Amino acid sequence: MKIEKITLSHLRADAHFELMVDVRGAVKEAGPETLRVKPQFDALVAAIAQEDAVLKKIARSVLTAQIAEADHVRDGVFSGMRDAVKSALNHYVPATKAAAERVWNVLRAYGNVAARPHDEETSAVYNLLIELTGGKYMADAETLGITGWLGELDRTNNAVQKLAAERYAETADRVDMTLRQARAATDAAWEVLSAVVYGFALAAPAGEQAAFDALIRRLNAIIEHYDTILAQQAGRRAADAAKEPATTIF
Numbered sequence: 001m002k003i004e005k006i007t008l009s010h011l012r013a014d015a016h017f018e019l020m021v022d023v024r025g026a027v028k029e030a031g032p033e034t035l036r037v038k039p040q041f042d043a044l045v046a047a048i049a050q051e052d053a054v055l056k057k058i059a060r061s062v063l064t065a066q067i068a069e070a071d072h073v074r075d076g077v078f079s080g081m082r083d084a085v086k087s088a089l090n091h092y093v094p095a096t097k098a099a100a101e102r103v104w105n106v107l108r109a110y111g112n113v114a115a116r117p118h119d120e121e122t123s124a125v126y127n128l129l130i131e132l133t134g135g136k137y138m139a140d141a142e143t144l145g146i147t148g149w150l151g152e153l154d155r156t157n158n159a160v161q162k163l164a165a166e167r168y169a170e171t172a173d174r175v176d177m178t179l180r181q182a183r184a185a186t187d188a189a190w191e192v193l194s195a196v197v198y199g200f201a202l203a204a205p206a207g208e209q210a211a212f213d214a215l216i217r218r219l220n221a222i223i224e225h226y227d228t229i230l231a232q233q234a235g236r237r238a239a240d241a242a243k244e245p246a247t248t249i250f
Contacts, residue, residue, distance in 0.1 A: 001201065001216045003194045004223045007230070008187050013179065015229055017055055020048050020186050022222045027193070030215040036200060040193040047186040054182045067118060067163045074156035075114040078125065081149035082107055088144050099140035106131055118164065125157045194219070 032041035088100035113124040201212035
């Protein structure tokens, strides 16, 4: 039984790291000492740790003061809109009160998005805006007079997203070589480990064959999962290429 191949260089940074972590877990559970691959396994563990350190450095660098300030502005806009809707729950005009109740139910479903991490909040606000500016709630938004709030929330959300993308690209440029080197080291360690596992599997006596076969099946299942991710990425790229240029909601 052979170990399947995957084009590691095509995986995004997070997927590449997660794949290697899954591989590490599979080999650790199988018992590197029992399989006589502990030196190769230890080399992979060390390479994964280095890759993890580089990725954490990138993540920390993205959270700059600029982004934090833009996020603070966005949080203020969200809170202002939320307060406006909450206040209208006691409106003296029944139609306005009813509109507020409908919109408030949507806001309650999303919770306090301002308390979420930056990237999660960006996604949540985007989805919230889609919902509130759609056909179902747009009339309620107009009744409540919050369309201006929604427009400003869209603007500030886009500002945070743009800053995050720019800062990530800037940081990625600085650490790209380091990350490439870290990934290359992890890939090399994996290639050595997988070759040794496969070689031992071919030569293992009958009593040891089952352990190697079980590990290879699990490794192949992991590889198949990430192959699916690659296929999905390719599909999304094709879909994005066919789309019109993105526009803001307002």
